[in-house]
């Protein structure tokens with residue numbers, strides 16, 4: 001069940017990001033290209049700064065794919081998360097969410113799908129994955145004492 005939530009939450013996020021890319025492409029091609037670059041960079045950098053420090057990544061990654069990506073990255077299990085790690089993840093996530101909003105809010109249907117998908121993904125992660133995640137270094141982990 002954890003992996004079901006892990007994979008489907010990524011799919012819901014993917015729906016939001018694709019809608020973001022679509023709306024940017026329709027209104028500002030330069031920003032759409034920047035968005036693609038941000039997506040590709042996030043797909044590599046977030047697993048590098050976050051997942052390489054996660055003890056679940058080789059055996060029990062709920063999202064499956066980030067864990068697989070880190071097989072090609074150096075092992076950093078022994079290090080704790082730093083302000084830099086958190087800041088980088090927040091900047092990428094923030095930009096990917098905020099950039100399309102200027103045009104999305106003009107289209108109530110796409111705006112609604114974007115936010116409903118993102119909120120469902122967030123709920124799946126917070127309430128069905130983090131609670132039983134073994135990554136005790138993460139502040140969202142429900143196993144931390």
Ligand code: SF4
Nearest residue numbers: 051054057061062066
């Ligand atoms: S469970 Fe660990 S490896 Fe999987 S996405 Fe989360 S931090 Fe990355």
Ligand code: SF4
Nearest residue numbers: 130133135138140141
């Ligand atoms: S506690 Fe949640 S956010 Fe943190 S690594 Fe685990 S699944 Fe990801």
